Amino acid sequence: MxxxxxxxxxxxxxxxxxxxxxxxxxxxxxxxxxxxxxxxxxxxxxxxxxxxxxxxxxxxxxxxxxxxxxxxxxxxxxxTPDNTADFQPLDTLALYLDGIQDPGNLGTILRIADWFGIPQVFRSPDTVDLYNPKVIQATMGSFLRVKSPEISLSDLKKNHPQWTTYGALLEGMDVFQIEVKAPSLLVIGNEGRGISIRNLTLVDCPISILRHANGGAESLNAAVATGIICAAFRRPT
Amino acid sequence: MxxxxxxxxxxxxxxxxxxxxxxxxxxxxxxxxxxxxxxxxxxxxxxxxxxxxxxxxxxxxxxxxxxxxxxxxxxxxxxTPDNTADFQPLDTLALYLDGIQDPGNLGTILRIADWFGIPQVFRSPDTVDLYNPKVIQATMGSFLRVKSPEISLSDLKKNHPQWTTYGALLEGMDVFQIEVKAPSLLVIGNEGRGISIRNLTLVDCPISILRHANGGAESLNAAVATGIICAAFRRPT
The missing domain is CATH 3.30.1330.30 (Ribosomal protein L30/S12)
Structure with missing residues (x-):
């Protein structure tokens, strides 16, 4: 397909x-x-x-x-429109998806980006295809506004050396307690294995959504975690 | 089924x-x-x-x-275990789902509750069945720890008159700017139509996840919105 x-x-x-x-x-x-x-x-x-x-x-x-x-x-x-990465200085926040596999998750993440005014959601080469019909449907129209070019994280960082790279991990600084440095790039890993070892070395600041002391789940869904971190980054301070 | x-x-x-x-x-x-x-x-x-x-x-x-x-x-x-509502004073936070239809959303919300240590996720009679196989799968095991009884919001409030009821709406107080009163009940509406008119009258405090000034999406996915509000309620202050 x-x-x-x-x-x-x-x-x-x-x-x-x-x-x-x-x-x-x-x-x-x-x-x-x-x-x-x-x-x-x-x-x-x-x-x-x-x-x-x-x-x-x-x-x-x-x-x-x-x-x-x-x-x-x-x-x-x-x-299909031209979807190459735009290397102009862009905005205060961009996302990088490292191996997201579920079409529903990718679509939902584009919708989140569109809500929080994040114009670019970069995708690793092994992330699900943007034009998969299930992705398009889950975006609820946000694919019309959010760009999602395919690029390796190392190439992206070469072109944006001034961006601080945050990585969503199970162990990291509490996302509500860090001081976010803009422009920032937020890396979200694959649903099962998280951020790949190769890309982990490119993360400047590991961040985490703290589990409650009584919490039992092993992790959060990738799109839900993206939503929480974007909301934390965009909240009024 | x-x-x-x-x-x-x-x-x-x-x-x-x-x-x-x-x-x-x-x-x-x-x-x-x-x-x-x-x-x-x-x-x-x-x-x-x-x-x-x-x-x-x-x-x-x-x-x-x-x-x-x-x-x-x-x-x-x-x-199937006994799944009736537990009217003991419970915790600082509980969820009420008003007509959630998508099994993936219900499962993901139970997983969110399990992450944030929320022991009860009440369901309106028209919310999707808890034991739908797609719900069970999306919980990633969280159905083992989070209770999800079916009950009307009015019956629930009769039994917990001391709970402050927050409703997730498109227009409301910024969830990051309110002072949360515990114990609190968070009401999440249906994917398309939101909280039903009948239940809207039972909401004490309408809250909202603010859309960025450059944002284009009309709404957020119900599970993503639940995750963001739970994270905001549970964050260190």
């Missing part, structure tokens, strides 16, 4: 709201829309405006084409 | 680690284990100790029986 997306240089986005957002967004090249008769009727002017071809089909056909279980009224084929 | 679980008064837990945790945990009544030959050989003493019947089967049979996509080496049939 990823190979197909790379060869054709196109990806799929499904769901009424996401499709409408893509069509309204001038920076995205929508090519064709497949949708139920009802959706087509309601959104014909929007499609005409965006100059996309419109194909009417059934919900069953849509489910088959999208590969998603949730029924959708519409899906759109989009030209 | 839920009906079956209620009639038989039993539920399924799948996965090597979870099955071993159930068997080691004396409070849980494991009835029988189905597992691959390799798993059976390795864990025979544990099964004998827990006095459960052990059936060898293939990974395909396990996948079919569990209804889960991820391959598992073992699954266990467990007697």
């Amino acid at each position: 990823k190979k197909n997306r790379e060869v054709t240089n196109r990806f799929l986005a499904a769901g009424d709201k996401i499709v409408r957002e893509v069509l309204e967004h001038q920076n995205w090249n929508a090519e064709l829309v497949m949708a139920t008769a009802e959706w087509c009727e309601k959104n014909a002017p929007l499609c005409e405006n965006a100059q996309v071809e419109l194909f009417t089909c059934s919900e069953t056909e849509l489910a088959q084409a999208s590969g998603l279980k949730t029924p959708n009224q519409a899906m759109v084929v989009v030209l | 839920k009906k079956n679980r209620e009639v038989t008064n039993r539920f399924l837990a799948a996965g090597d680690k979870i099955v071993r945790e159930v068997l080691e945990h004396q409070n849980w009544n494991a009835e029988l284990v189905m597992a691959t030959a390799e798993w059976c050989e390795k864990n025979a003493p544990l099964c004998e100790n827990a006095q459960v019947e052990l059936f060898t089967c293939s990974e395909t049979e396990l996948a079919q029986a569990s209804g889960l996509k991820t391959p598992n080496q073992a699954m266990v049939v467990v007697l």
Whole structure:
């Protein structure tokens, strides 16, 4: 599937709201829309405006084409945009995902970044493909606003030597007690094994979400941990 | 499926680690284990100790029986424990889930509660069933430690009139700027519609995770929002 997306240089986005957002967004090249008769009727002017071809089909056909279980009224084929890393001085905070495997986690993390005004979520080469339909769906439209280029952490740090690199670990400084130095890069590791040994050496400051004295869980979900750390970094001081 | 679980008064837990945790945990009544030959050989003493019947089967049979996509080496049939609400004065913090529908979200929220030492996560009658296999899997074992009884918010408040009820809303006081009054109950609403109108009237203090000025997302995932608020409530002051 990823190979197909790379060869054709196109990806799929499904769901009424996401499709409408893509069509309204001038920076995205929508090519064709497949949708139920009802959706087509309601959104014909929007499609005409965006100059996309419109194909009417059934919900069953849509489910088959999208590969998603949730029924959708519409899906759109989009030209994959240029997604190379932007090495301009950017913002006070960026994320680096080191081997995130679950599409739901990646999508949810892009949504978190979009909430906290974090414009770039860099991905290691072994992180799940950005244009996986489950990722796109879990972003709830945030893939339209947050950039997510693929790059190694060492290359990223070479280009941003001034960034302080924070790593989310099970043992580290309490994220609510550190003084965050901006610009900062927050590294989130793989769901099972955490940050890879190679990238651990590139972390300047290991940070941690403290487990309560009565807590029993071994870890937090990767997206939940990302949300907590972003909220801690962005909170008013 | 839920009906079956209620009639038989039993539920399924799948996965090597979870099955071993159930068997080691004396409070849980494991009835029988189905597992691959390799798993059976390795864990025979544990099964004998827990006095459960052990059936060898293939990974395909396990996948079919569990209804889960991820391959598992073992699954266990467990007697559903008594799960009524405990009205003893409990702790400084409890959660109330008002209509959470996604099994992954419920499981992740139980894992969050387990991390932050929150012993009770109450569920509204229209929240997803606790013993749904996808919920159990997403808890990563936390269902063994966190209680999750079903109860209406009005009944819960009648029994705990001294609890301050916080509601996670899109408009409310910044969660990092309030002074939390313990004991507190945190209400998390449904993924799409938020807290129901009926329960909104029972909220004492509406709280919110502030969106960054440059943020574009309309909301955060329910489990991520729960994690951020729990972290804010539990952080050192």
